[in-house]
Amino acid sequence: MFAVVMLAGIYGLVCASFFVAMDAVDVAFTEASIGAGISTLLMLTTVAMTGRTDHEATHKPLMAFVAVIVTGGLLIYGTFDMPYFGSADAPVHQHVGPHYIYDSIQEIGVPNMVTSVLASYRGFDTFGEVTVIFTAGIGVLALLSVARRPEDDAVMEAINDSMHEKHLILRIVIKTMIPFIVLYAFYVQFHGDYGPGGGFQAGVIFAAGIILYAMLFGLGAARRVITQPVVQMLSALGVLVYGSVGLVSMLNGGSFLDYNVLAADPIAGQHLGILLIELGVGLTVASVMIIIFYSFVGRSQFQKANKGELL
Amino acid sequence: MIIAATLAVLVVMILAIIRAVVGPSLYDRILAVNMFGTKxxxxxxxxxFVMGRPEFLDIAMVYALINFVSVIGVLRLSDAFNAKHNGPVAEPAKRDS
Amino acid sequence: MDTVLTLLSSFCLLFGSFLCLSGGVGILRFPDFYTRMHAVGVTDTLAAAMILIGLMLQNPDLLVIIKLMMILLMTLFISPAASHALGQAAVLNKLQPLINMNINPLEEDTSAGDKSSKS
Amino acid sequence: MRYKINLSIVLALFWLLNSGHYTYLILALGAVSIAIVVFITHRMDVVDHESQSINLSLTAPKFGIWLAKEIVVANLTVIKHIWLGNKSISPTVITVKASQKTDVGKVIYANSITLTPGTVALGLVGNEIMVHALIRENIEALESGDMDRRVSQLENS
Structure with a gap:
């Protein structure tokens, strides 16, 4: 099982390199942080919760393999109907693509086209995505959150102390790294207009910083730094910020999420709108990631505590 | 030259994947994945640089960070798995002189 | 001046590629986990440094050079910590190192192979 | 407090060097971000003498250059042995003493050992570092204590 998860992590890395090769920087960025980093970790925690060895397979692996081959073959056959890669008369290049590419600088005033498409032209879709993430956070909370007892915390404290002593090198290196990781998250957040980056990636990097801290100093310590109620509130706040930007633009006489009316000058309005909604996205993503991590790890520690085999 | 270096790095990545698949121990795999990440x-x-878009460097930096986080995470969790077998630190072999 | 820079950068890149490839061969060729760590160490330190320096010499843009330097510093800062953590975990879980195999061939049978932690 | 100010300065440099966009808006956002980061790290309690091992002293650059030279030499040795094959290596595990007084010093020493290929620090307990070496010559170089002395110098000055 472990090996499978590791290979999935490698797959994430390969994917991201592939996106880089295809010039899709922002996608690669997201894949790098989410696909290769966080999801590997979460899968591992899941494996830790459910047990490392799988049960005896009850179905025939050969059948599954054949099914996969057939489906894959059909899908590849399906691609024959698609226009050739990079062909100029593909439907993608006929529809709104040229408009986004050629006019976004004048209309939005943001050098990074992906950001303007994501946050402005497709603002509604992104709002939906943020809500999905928020819902996922709520779902995880509903399924996995456990009532914490104070004595558990005390036991965990003891373990974490031993972690410190055992990992002197890691402790010092990580202590030095954490401020830079967190600041880098903010940097990615606010430079989404100019280069690859934006709320999604920033949120994940921020969460990665916190997760790093939690892994070394223990979940209890991380929960004291950023408490559960605060994260829950922040995740809701993110969606709220996003939504309110839309509402304010409606109040100012535009349609929902039409940033042109946010300021006197349409470009400035777009700029402000994108900044704000990216902030909302970042808040939600970061806090939901942290919530998921807290719940997963808290749950597995809870299970272990119940079995009396805490490390 | 850059192309040559890119190819070399790609080859090394393939070698790392081979090591990750072959194993044999868990740590070999983690080592290979770590190497894959740094590559x-x-x-x-x-x-x-090949594409002429140096803003890719931001991603490279995030990679370095995320790679570190996931390696530490994997180790932390595998530590938890193997906790049962945890004993005193293995005796370092004496230098035979 | 330009030709000197180009030459230098080509040299750095080629040397870095060679080091990288050697490390890759090493990770396949060496007999056990601990020795493989050294091969990875090669690709993490000098190979990465050479390739990144080669790239630095190619680009006149100060911002890019600074970013490359940051990546380099970060690699040099992170990689020993990661290797150490990995090695320590392996030791704690009693993965036996292969020791002195060329000096005392009799020991080879007893200490060869990875005894613990099948994945 | 001194550490927090130091940290803020370093973070500000980090931001400025990375950013490349020096408009008022971005600079203001940067300042706010740094404030938040310092606040979070304060709550995490990670800002102290241990986390600021970099600005140790003026001898640090000298040590860096020496270490770089060592790394190059060690790399070439390891490469040679990779191509010579398994017959030429003699993996060994020993423990060496670290004579540094502080934790930071020991960590720098252990990391320097790991950074030079051919030797990897496997464990750091008390002031003993367990080292795995690829070939015997590496061990001898370590046992001569050159690196240990230099790291101690770094710590004292």
Whole structure:
């Protein structure tokens, strides 16, 4: 099982390199942080919760393999109907693509086209995505959150102390790294207009910083730094910020999420709108990631505590 | 030259994957994945130059960070798995002189 | 001046590629986990440094050079910590190192192979 | 407090060097971000003498250059042995003493050992570092204590 998860992590890395090769920087960025980093970790925690060895397979692996081959073959056959890669008369290049590419600088005033498409032209879709993430956070909370007892915390404290002593090198290196990781998250957040980056990636990097801290100093310590109620509130706040930007633009006489009316000058309005909604996205993503991590790890520690085999 | 370096890094990545698949121990795999990650950082930096878009470097930097986080995470969790077998630190072999 | 820079950068890149490839061969060729760590160490330190320096010499843009330097510093800062953590975990879980195999061939049978932690 | 100010300065440099966009808006956002980061790290309690091992002293650059030279030499040795094959290596595990007084010093020493290929620090307990070496010559170089002395110098000055 472990090996499978590791290979999935490698797959994430390969994917991201592939996106880089295809010039899709922002996608690669997201894949790098989410696909290769966080999801590997979460899968591992899941494996830790459910047990490392799988049960005896009850179905025939050969059948599954054949099914996969057939489906894959059909899908590849399906691609024959698609226009050739990079062909100029593909439907993608006929529809709104040229408009986004050629006019976004004048209309939005943001050098990074992906950001303007994501946050402005497709603002509604992104709002939906943020809500999905928020819902996922709520779902995880509903399924996995456990009532914490104070004595558990005390036991965990003891373990974490031993972690410190055992990992002197890691402790010092990580202590030095954490401020830079967190600041880098903010940097990615606010430079989404100019280069690859934006709320999604920033949120994940921020969460990665916190997760790093939690892994070394223990979940209890991380929960004291950023408490559960605060994260829950922040995740809701993110969606709220996003939504309110839309509402304010409606109040100012535009349609929902039409940033042109946010300021006197349409470009400035777009700029402000994108900044704000990216902030909302970042808040939600970061806090939901942290919530998921807290719940997963808290749950597995809870299970272990119940079995009396805490490390 | 950059292309040559890119190819070299790609080859090394394939070698690392082979090691990750072959194993044999869990730590070999983690080592291979870690190496794969650091090579991806290089690859992205190189690709940025091949494409003439040096802002790729931001991604390379995030990679370096995320790679570190996941390796530490994997180790932490595998530590938890193997906790049962945990004993005193293995005796270092004496230098035979 | 330009030709000197180009030459230098080509040299750095080629040397870095060679080091990288050697490390890759090493990770396949060496007999056990601990020795493989050294091969990875090669690709993490000098190979990465050479390739990144080669790239630095190619680009006149100060911002890019600074970013490359940051990546380099970060690699040099992170990689020993990661290797150490990995090695320590392996030791704690009693993965036996292969020791002195060329000096005392009799020991080879007893200490060869990875005894613990099948994945 | 001194550490927090130091940290803020370093973070500000980090931001400025990375950013490349020096408009008022971005600079203001940067300042706010740094404030938040310092606040979070304060709550995490990670800002102290241990986390600021970099600005140790003026001898640090000298040590860096020496270490770089060592790394190059060690790399070439390891490469040679990779191509010579398994017959030429003699993996060994020993423990060496670290004579540094502080934790930071020991960590720098252990990391320097790991950074030079051919030797990897496997464990750091008390002031003993367990080292795995690829070939015997590496061990001898370590046992001569050159690196240990230099790291101690770094710590004292």
């Amino acid at each position: 991806t950082v290089l690859l992205i930096a190189l690709l940025g």
